[in-house]
Each structure stands twice: as structure tokens, then as C-alpha cells.
Amino acid sequence: MGIQASLRREHRLAVAGFATAFVLAGGATTAALTLGGRNAFFRPAVHQPISFNHRKHVTELDIGCTTCHLTVETEAFSGLPDADLCAGCHLEPQGKSEEEKKLVEMLKKGTALAWKPLFRQPAHVFYSHRRHVIAAKLQCRVCHGAIADTIAPPVRVRRLVMDDCVSCHRRERVSTDCTVCHR
């Protein structure tokens, strides 16, 4: 066998090897992702104690955001509702949903509702809901997207980055000094 043929053969082997490895790795990934009969791509990013239906409350029943997120207009943080607040309406079932049954049971047992925040704010950033909602009259959906129109915890949470803050501050001619937000 000449040197050319030998090189060609080696190349073919290498390509075949790569292809095999690629297929195997792909198969393993798919298997891992669909483990337990569910595909990780379609699972919500954050698991909540109850699969809360925002659309039902906000759009259909016309309940304002501040009814449950109590401190939006008075504090820097927006606040997540506690069990007592839910119990104001849900001590008895209001509808027929399975999730509500789960909630009514939890309320009867007195389990605390540990809602997990969908939006995480880094420790070195200061953000005040009060200031943006009251003074700047910002609508919730500007940052939180169409959360009010979801029927279950969103699969993908909208990612807010510094560019979102800075571009809005520039547009509205608000200070972009570091000290305004960073701490």
C-alpha cells in the first residue's frame, strides 16, 4: 500500500469514528433529557407549589397585580402572596380545577405556600418596584412580559439583563450613573 492510500484509509477511519461517537453522544443526551417520561425542554424553569393560573385571575376575573403582590407600590420588592392571602378566596373550591383542589387541601392542612421567585436580582443591584411603578408609571408587563396571560408557571422565564435597564434609562433620559443601581 502506497503512502497516499494509507493516509486516505486513516482519514476514512477517523471520520467513521467521529460519526459513531456523535451518534452515541446524541442518543445519550436524548435519553437523559427524556428521563422519567418528560422532556426537560418543556418543563417549567421554576417549580411552584401550585401550578398557578395567572390568566384566570388577571384577565378573566380582572384581579389587579397588587391584590396578591402586595408591596409593588410601597416597597422595593414586589412580594409573593402567603397562604392567608389565598385563603381569603380559596378556603372553599371556587372552580373545578385539580390544582385548586390541591390548594384547598394545602390551606386546610396549614401548609405554607413557598412560592419561588421567577426573577432573580443580583445582590449588587438595587431595584425599587415602588419607584418604577409609582414615579415612572411603568407597566408590569414591560419587564415581566406576558406573565399575566399564562395558564401555568412559564416554561421559559424572560431573562432580564443590564441592557434592558440601560436602554430604557437612555430612552427615558434617566441617569445611567453606576451609583443609581449598583451597590
Added chain:
Amino acid sequence: MARWGMVIDLDRCTACQACVVACQVENNVAPPSAEQATRGRAISWLRLVPFKESEHGTRPGLRLVPLPCMQCDRPPCTKVCPVQATQIDKEGLVAQVYPRCIGCRYCTTACPYTVRHFNWERPEWPEPMAEGLNPDVSVRPRGVVEKCTFCHHRLQRAKDKAAAESRPLREGDYVPACVETCPAGAMVFGDLDDPRSAVVRLSESPRAFRLLEELGTRPKVIYLSKGEWGGTV
């Protein structure tokens, strides 16, 4: 727009160090380990620095001078930062953005007042203290530079409150922790551009002087002292 400044009256200061403690607690500055301290790596945003007074003075001996960041109007530190992690803002505050800092320490070298500190280690608190950190101030990671910020997180809070009550910021709304704590009333804080503010009145005193004025850094921390140090030399 305000231009924040501080006046420290050395004739009133008793060197009790209450300001130093208030600063450490307010700004989540971790106490150094014995090893760190011996290597000169203890972090303190506000220190009491001993200066020898003139032997010919009326009060010979040591004088302890509280030394926060001077918040210079022409800061040498911001000019050398290669990544714009430290900048002077429109209200004259020299800010440090920790996630942007790459830890090159040019700024600690450039600062003639030696008030910038590098985090050589991850900060650690003794058990009960770790529970009591100030949530308004972020904990700095290892490898970044930190310094006195004039407690600008208090300005954020004060502005937020003023905006919610739809009124302008009033004098006394924003005061750093050291000034608030000083039991001798030796520290005064306010807007240097507001002719009615107490800091302006005091800074025009014949006792007023600034540290290393000849460097042209234009510090916004103004000291008051009678005798050889003060303006009445």
C-alpha cells in the same frame, strides 16, 4: 444636582472610633483574620490614621484623623482603571462596580490617600455576625477592589422614598453611617453645591483644609482644625 461632601471637625473628634465600627457593620466589611492583619491586608473603609503633631504646637502628641475615601472631584483612581469599574458620577460619588473589577489594583496604587482595599481572600464572618449582614450592600468576592462609597446605597433608598412621596431630596435624607453615628457631632454631611447647607458654611471656615490639596485631586472631604494644620497657619 447635588455634589456630596463631608466635613470632619478634628477639634471635636475624640477618636472614639464609633464611625469605624458603624462603617464596618453598615457596609459588610468582614473582620480580618490574624494572619491577614499581620500581612497588612485588613480592609477598613474608614480608618483612624495617627499623625504626629508639630512639637512646637500647643498640643503636642499624636492626632488621630478619620480617613474615609476623599471622593475627589478629580479622582486619580478612575483615570487608571482599564475597565471602567470605578467612575465618578454626576453627584460626585466615586463608585466601584465590583462585578466589573478585574483586580489589577492600579487604582489602589494611584490613590494618594491609600483608602482603596483589595480583597485578597473571600470574606468570612464569625458565626453570629454572618446572620446580620446588611442586605442593601453586596458582599464583595475575592479578587476585587473596594472602598468607601459614602454609603451610596443610602442615597438610593433616600431617593426612592422621596420619589414615592413626590418631593425633592431634603438635607438630612441621605447621611452615611459614620456621620449618623458620630457621638461628638464631629462629622457633617451634605450638598457642597447648596449654599444653605451646613457643609458649605463649615468648609468656608478659616479652620478648613483638605488632605494633600497640592496634588489637585480636589477632595470632597474637608477637615477642620485649629493650629498648624488648619487654614490659619
